[in-house]
Amino acid sequence: MEIKVNTVSIAALVYMYLGVVFFFIGWLKTGYALAACLILGAGFLAGARSWCQAGADDKVHLSKGTLLMGAALILFFVWHTGIGAFTGQAGDWAKHNAVMHDLIEKDWPVMYRTAYGESMLSYYIGFYLCPALAGKALGSFRAAEWMQYAMAAIGIFLLWLLLIRIGKVKKGKWQLLCLALLFFFGGLLPLGQAVCGSIYPENFPFGSHEWMNPETVRIQYTSNWSLLKWVPGQAIVPWMATSLLLLKPWKTENYMLIGFPVIWYSGFAMIGLAALMLPLYLYDGIKNGWKRLGKAFSISNLLFAVLSGIPVLYFWGNISGEKPEYLGFHWLDYGGKPGFYILFCFFMFGFYAILLFKENRKNIVYWISVTALLIYPRFAMGLYNDFTMRASIPALFMLLALILRFFSEGNGQEQDKNVVIRKTLLAAGLAVGMIYPLMNLRESIVKNQIGAVYRTESSMSLEPLADPSDGEIPDDFKYNYYTYHLEKDIFYQYLAK
Numbered sequence: 001m002e003i004k005v006n007t008v009s010i011a012a013l014v015y016m017y018l019g020v021v022f023f024f025i026g027w028l029k030t031g032y033a034l035a036a037c038l039i040l041g042a043g044f045l046a047g048a049r050s051w052c053q054a055g056a057d058d059k060v061h062l063s064k065g066t067l068l069m070g071a072a073l074i075l076f077f078v079w080h081t082g083i084g085a086f087t088g089q090a091g092d093w094a095k096h097n098a099v100m101h102d103l104i105e106k107d108w109p110v111m112y113r114t115a116y117g118e119s120m121l122s123y124y125i126g127f128y129l130c131p132a133l134a135g136k137a138l139g140s141f142r143a144a145e146w147m148q149y150a151m152a153a154i155g156i157f158l159l160w161l162l163l164i165r166i167g168k169v170k171k172g173k174w175q176l177l178c179l180a181l182l183f184f185f186g187g188l189l190p191l192g193q194a195v196c197g198s199i200y201p202e203n204f205p206f207g208s209h210e211w212m213n214p215e216t217v218r219i220q221y222t223s224n225w226s227l228l229k230w231v232p233g234q235a236i237v238p239w240m241a242t243s244l245l246l247l248k249p250w251k252t253e254n255y256m257l258i259g260f261p262v263i264w265y266s267g268f269a270m271i272g273l274a275a276l277m278l279p280l281y282l283y284d285g286i287k288n289g290w291k292r293l294g295k296a297f298s299i300s301n302l303l304f305a306v307l308s309g310i311p312v313l314y315f316w317g318n319i320s321g322e323k324p325e326y327l328g329f330h331w332l333d334y335g336g337k338p339g340f341y342i343l344f345c346f347f348m349f350g351f352y353a354i355l356l357f358k359e360n361r362k363n364i365v366y367w368i369s370v371t372a373l374l375i376y377p378r379f380a381m382g383l384y385n386d387f388t389m390r391a392s393i394p395a396l397f398m399l400l401a402l403i404l405r406f407f408s409e410g411n412g413q414e415q416d417k418n419v420v421i422r423k424t425l426l427a428a429g430l431a432v433g434m435i436y437p438l439m440n441l442r443e444s445i446v447k448n449q450i451g452a453v454y455r456t457e458s459s460m461s462l463e464p465l466a467d468p469s470d471g472e473i474p475d476d477f478k479y480n481y482y483t484y485h486l487e488k489d490i491f492y493q494y495l496a497k
Contacts, residue, residue, distance in 0.1 A: 001067065005058040008161045009247065010048055012240045015155055016261040017044065019126035022133060023264060026108035028310075032495050036307060043303030047257030050300060051248070060165050066172040070179050074156050077183050080444040081228040084149030085455040087448040090230045093456040099123060099481070100144055102461055103132035109496045112466040112482065119466045120492055122318035122483040126264030127233025142453070152228075155236040156182070162243040167404025178404055185400050186223025186433040192347030200337065209436040212344055217334050218385045219377045221348040221392050224400075225437030234266035234390055241273055242394040245280075246401050249365065252281050253298035260304045263311045268381075268390035272372065276394055279368050313491040317483030322468070327479060329381040332388075341377055349373050349399060351429050355422045356402055359409070369398040383476050403430070 017040070024036040062070075082089035102110050102121060110121035130151055135144030160179050163169075169178045189212060196213040210226050212219075227235035244258045255277050262270040285293040334340055353370050360366035372395040381387035407423060415423075448454060465477040468484060486492045 001064060002059045002061055003161060005060060005162075005165050005247070006052045008060070008158055008165075009051060009244060012158045012162065012244065013044070013048065013257065015151075015158060016237050016240055019129040019264055020261050022129040023125070024310075026129070027314075027497065028495055029497055036310060039303050039307055043300045043307070044257065046298070046303070047254050047300030050298065051251065051254050051257070058165060060161055061170065062164070062175060063172050066175055070160060070176060071157060073176070073179055074153050074160065077441070078149060078153045078156060078228070080441055080448075081152075081225070081232065082444075082454070083152045083228070083232055084145045085453050086149070086450075087444040088454045089456040091456070092230050094460060095477070095481075096128070096233070097455065097457050098460040098462050099125060100128045100132055100135070100148075101141065101459065102463070103128055104135040104141060104144060105461070109492075112463040114463065114467045116467040116469050117484065118486055119482040119484045120317070120486060120489070120496070121462065121481060122315060123481045124233065124263075124265050124267060126237065126261065145455075152232055152236060155240065159236070159239055159243060162240070162247065163401065163404065166243060166246045166401045168408045169404055170408065174408065180434075181400060181404065181430065182224060183228070184223070184225050184434040184437040185396075185403075185430070186225070186437060187221055187348030188351055188429055188432045189223070189347065190435050191432055192343060195347070196340065196343055199339070199343070209440060212347065213340065217332065217337065217340055218380065219332070219344055220385070220389045221344075221373070221396060222389050223433065223437050225440060227393070229440065231266075231390075234269055235393060237265040238262055238269035238273060238393045239397050242276070242397045243401075245273070245276065245394075246365070246398060249280050250284050252277075252284060252292075252296045253301060255281070255296065256301040256304035256308075260308065263308075263315075266390055266393070267315065268387050269393045271387075272376075272391035272394040275372050275391070276368055276398065280364065283364050310491075310495065313495065317486075317489040317491060318481075321479070321482075321484055323479045324475060327382055327475065329379065329387065332378055332380040332385075344377055345374060349396065352399060352403060352426065355426045355429075356399075356406055358418075358422075359406055360402060363402075365398060366402055369395040369402075373399070 021037060021040065024033045024040070027033075028036060078084075079086050081087075082093060085093075099121070103125065112119045112121070128148075131144040131148040134147035135141055137143075160182060163182055164175050164178055167178055169175050189209075192212045193208075200213060210220055210222060210230075222230070224235070241258050241262050245255075248254070259270065259273055259277065262273055281293070281296060349370070353366075353373075356366065373392060376388045376392050376395075379387060403426065406426065462477070462481055465473050466482050466484075467473060468478045470478070483489050483492065
């Protein structure tokens with residue numbers, strides 16, 4: 001059967017913008033909410049029209065069997081990530097569930113009152129807003145979890161269709177393999193751990209499924225499975241935006257349409273996406289004439305640029321608040337072990353990049369993604385260096401798309417020995433990268449029973465933790481979720497309900 005790519009793209013954009021619309025309606029004063037929704041609607045319609053007019057509408061071809069099998073696998077895999085609490089949830093779900101609890105139980109905007117004073121929830125809440133509305137309407141946290149599971153599955157389904165088109169994957173079995181990579185793609189972490197353990201044995205007391213060696217330096221390029229297990233809200237929409245960028249990389253007049261909603265889901269992923277868009281934009285001008293740069297000043301881009309002031313003001317109260325210096329943005333000190341940077345880059349993406357070089361040596365997308373992935377480990381921000389982990393999400397997804405294209409090219413034709421060897425090595429590397437994700441999946445299947453609820457926490461609220469003066473509260477909580485000193489905050493004073 002044929003599925004129009006433009007239809008999938010518009011569905012993905014609607015998916016990305018639902019949370020934004022609900023934020024405007026729920027958090028802004030009535031007049032500002034109406035104005036913001038009107039501007040968003042005008043920008044969206046102008047951008048969508050421009051998007052669909054760009055050449056012929058491509059189609060994705062799937063058999064009904066492949067489509068049904070893919071949908072079933074998506075439901076199965078998402079079930080085992082912990083989304084919906086059908087299986088054991090990762091530790092971060094205590095925070096995720098606390099955010100959703102407060103969005104369900106409290107009026108919007110969500111306010112907290114402690115002995116320290118009044119504060120406002122200021123976080124990437126896009127992933128929680130639709131489920132929270134379901135929970136409010138039905139008076140049930142469980143209903144919100146079911147909605148979150150459904151939303152995640154729908155998002156992954158749309159991503160799968162986009163990735164099939166981006167990767168130029170045509171055969172049914174390869175399309176299902178494409179879905180497997182969407183869930184389980186990651187670097188050669190087990191091999192990286194083994195090498196680092198032999199070089200730095202004194203710093204390696206650790207068998208993590210996410211970190212190469214946090215005792216040496218805290219950097220991580222997270223596998224797709226771990227992203228879905230730990231921070232699905234910061235993965236699905238950034239992947240969608242990257243997919244749309246790859247689908248039409250030179251449609252600079254639609255960059256804001258693609259990128260604007262991402263900030264409600266992950267600020268660092270938004271930085272990573274912008275870091276890909278800017279060099280693409282400049283390259284387009286250099287290669288095709290500087291007049292091309294004027295395309296970026298489209299009606300859609302300008303309208304969304306106006307709206308961008310809202311999230312900037314919303315998050316600014318959190319970003320600008322006083323925080324310990326070690327949580328701030330800084331150059332990463334490797335503590336006399338500079339070789340770890342080289343090992344990390346090689347095992348977490350460099351092995352793939354080297355094998356893809358010959359076909360992509362003139363591909364600007366390849367060079368931009370590889371350059372970004374080389375830069376991010378030199379910097380740190382946050383208690384666990386969320387900057388490196390999350391800013392890398394778009395670039396790693398670009399690398400995945402290039403891998404799929406490499407496997408798709410020449411299928412069914414006789415290929416020279418060099419290509420066969422590189423494809424074999426690449427397949428072996430991908431298999432190594434899947435070891436930990438598949439171990440996590442197996443553990444989930446074995447340990448959990450259908451029908452049980454494995455919720456990390458559902459009644460926890462962030463309210464008792466909204467006190468930066470309390471030394472007993474972990475820094476990871478009290479500095480990540482709140483805007484304090486509301487009397488000085490522009491968003492609260494002028495825009496919020």
